[in-house]
Amino acid sequence: MPTDEYKQKMLNLLTDDKTYLPIPRDPTSRYQRTNNEFVKRLLNLNLIDKQTATRLTTYNAICPRIYGQPKAHKPNLPLRPVVPNMTAPAYNLSKYIGKIIQNSIESRYNIKDSFTFCDFINTVTLPPDYILISLDVTSLFTSIPKTLVTHNIIKQWEKIKVYTNINLDLFIEIVEFCIESSYCKYNGQHFQQIFGTAMGNPISPTLADLVMETLLDTVIPLLTFKPPFLKKYVDDLLLALPANQLNHVLETFNSYNEHIQFTYEMENNRRLPFLDMTLIRQENQSIKTEWYMKPIASGRFLDYFSFHPLHHKINMAKNFIRRVDKLSTNLQNDDKARIIHKQLRLNNYPKALINRLISRMQENITAPQETPSENLEYTYRSIPYIPHLSNRIDKHLKNDYKHIRLAHRNIKTVKQLFTNVKDPIPHEHQSNVIYNIPCKDCSACYVGMTTNMLKTRISGHRTHYNTWDKLLQQGYNETDTQISTLKEKTALMHHSITQNHRFDFQQTKIIDRHNKPQALPFLEICHIANTENSINKRTDTEGLNTIYAGIIHSIKNINQNKTDNHDSQSTTTKTQSCTISQTHP
Secondary structure, three states: OOHHHHHHHHHHHHOOOOOEEEEOOOOHHHHHHHHHHHHHHHHHOOOOOHHHHHHHOOOOOOOOEOEEEEOOOOOOOOEEEEOOOOOOOOHHHHHHHHHHHHHHOOOOOEOOOHHHHHHHHOOOEOOOOEEEEEEEEOOOHHHOOHHHHHHHHHHOHHHHHHHOOOOHHHHHHHHHHHHHOOEEEEOOEEEEEOOOOOEOEOOHHHHHHHHHHHHHHHHHHHOOOOOOOEEEEOOEEEEEEEHHHHHHHHHHHHOOEOOEOEEEEEOEOOEEEEOOEEEEEOOOOEEEEEEOOOOOOOOOOOOOOOOOOHHHHHHHHHHHHHHHHHHOOOOOHHHHHHHHHHHHHHOOOOHHHHHHHHHHHHOOOOOOOOOOOOOOOOEEEEEEOOOOHHHHHHHHHHHHOOOEEEEEEOOOOHHHHOOOOOOOOOHHHOOOEEEEEEEOOOOOEEEEEEOOOHHHHHHHHHHHHHHHHHHHHOOOOOOOHHHHHHHOOOHHHHHHHHHOOOEOHHHOEEEEEOOOHHHHHHHHHHHHHOOOOEOOOHHHHOOOOHHHHHHHHHHHHHHHHHHHHHHHHHHHHHHHHHHHHHHOO
16 A cells, blocks of 8 residues: 555544544653552552552553554455554553453353354254344444443443452443543644544453443344344354344344444355355255455465474464364365365475375374473473574473473564554653663763663763762862762763763664563673673673673674675765766766
8 A cells, every 4th residue: 555545544534533533742641640540549449469550550651653454355445543552551451451341251152263163153054044144343443432331331240340349430430541541643643532442452352342242132132033143253243034134133233322333244145254264055054164265365374485483384284274174064175175285385385295284184193292291380482583593492492491382483574574654652752772872072882771761761861960060060079979979870970970071862872672671681781792882880791691602792793794884885885976976077
């Protein structure tokens, strides 16, 4: 999609004054303060423990950046608005409250997975003259009124209160806050979502599930017939009905709430796509299934030559074969094999490998399950996938540390191929980072880390400078206790005071980051060890095991080669420019 078209569609979404409202300033601080007040109330009432309170309290919230996800299966590629709330003030509180509600939902309609649904639907025989239809809610998340959520919570409170000690009034107050704190930023402008819930807010799927469950319990008894079955997957419904009752069903569902409106898809030639299979109504009214892929799908899976461990590719192929086999009850083995061959060959899997995997499927051969010799509590960790090295690490750990299970994480992702459509977060607002501050008066630099926002940490450095300047104005010198104490605060201040240098805070750069704060100290040590002109104390690298020395040295050489190549290219470009300017004055 061209950038201009994408931006125009996003603006069309955000100018819907029934859903979004432009606001003049960033409300993050206000929402963060309200979130922490709720957490404090819960703690003071002994409704949560201190550990939970710490987890729910937010200190470094950042306004979420909205982006649009194209609905490739619909005409004109409409956008689905997504607001990643991981940095939002109420993210953890929304997850906590959402989990309480989810635990209370005992659905009679939800589909667990495709295999369970397939087993069920293949046992169904419809009454004569019954057909299949699927119903879909138009933009469910942004169509749920807050008043309807409140009503449903009150109605289901007897079930919800089993999973929490929070009283009803406070619970509703928190839920309403989690909904109202849906806001975002796009193209420099802040927007408040004034209706519905945001896709990306962790409480939204749970509230949608709660609303849909109540809707079905209300609407089903109003129908003039009893459906043989009704199944739900998020906002997609599947049911069977008499062929002449379609309009009645649609009107009944759409009358529940003016904001929650359904569209339908009716079977065509006895076939109806649902989830990842096609439902086929037989002449005797029984139902069979076939594996299904949308016409717009590229058919691309995990390519055999992609940058992934071999066992990832084998497992992907096995799972695909299993899906085609289990979900295609209407096909013979030869037909299934043709589908499998076509799709896996499209992804460059060798014919011999495909044939071997299909033979195992047809012979019903399953790989023997690993039987642990000891009752161990496994520790699961992920490491970046590096060919050959990662496999050897995995092998050694299996032999020597049997309680550790590794997953290989790919460092080359599809995300790297596409332009980031979200508004960038200013570096001063980022947290959990390693940063570098250059000295104004020499080639030295300071490497530091912070779990707070970078601007907060830089403000701390500036405060030390301001204190130093005041002490100098009052006549203190380096030998005095006050300045000596200040000098020991950080290596930055030690260098500044002993050398009478100043650091350039305006040129602060983020050189690394990690979502897990506990990983930052190690990253900081690595960067200090890898920076020749760092003024950090050498004791800062004492915690670095010598086993990492070779790796750090290799990284250093790689970075140096990149710098040298860049400088060489710049010099060549400048030389060519000079030559051109001399040739063509």
